[in-house]
Amino acid sequence: MDTCRAPSSRSLSSSTLRSSDQVIDSRDNISALNGQTEFVNQGLILWNQIRQQWVGRSKTTECRSSDLREPRISWTATYDSLLGTNKPFKKPIPLFEMVDFLLDIWEEEGLYD
Incomplete structure (x- = not known):
């Protein structure tokens, strides 16, 4: 946070x-x-x-x-590996990092232009 x-x-x-x-x-x-x-x-x-x-x-x-720390989401993480389970994350993920991750996934799948 x-x-x-x-x-x-x-x-x-x-x-x-x-x-x-x-x-x-x-x-x-x-x-x-x-x-x-x-x-x-x-x-x-x-x-x-x-x-x-x-x-x-x-x-x-x-x-x-907070801007210089290492990202908490792995570069090799997939949508299913992160959000395909109902288990809580080990550490909180900053909102900007989660939004960036989701935008990348959606752009790859053609869901976001």
Whole structure:
């Protein structure tokens, strides 16, 4: 299973929360200077920060070990040897590897163009 995950909102560091407080405080100060009170959506600010952690990750650096490991499906495996039985696999097979295997088989049999 792919282990590349962003931290949950429960595991956010205090620095992330402090930086959102700083953003909120600076906006409040600007509003106070103008003599207006402005609604600040703290949830949206935190959501954007968490989203940035997810989106900002580079897959090539984070998941490199999973991309470089040896394939779990043997090059000599056949459709029947893998899927012709109801026995579970010894180790989990990554989805991208299984899809690649099935596409190769289907292309050979003319089932996928």
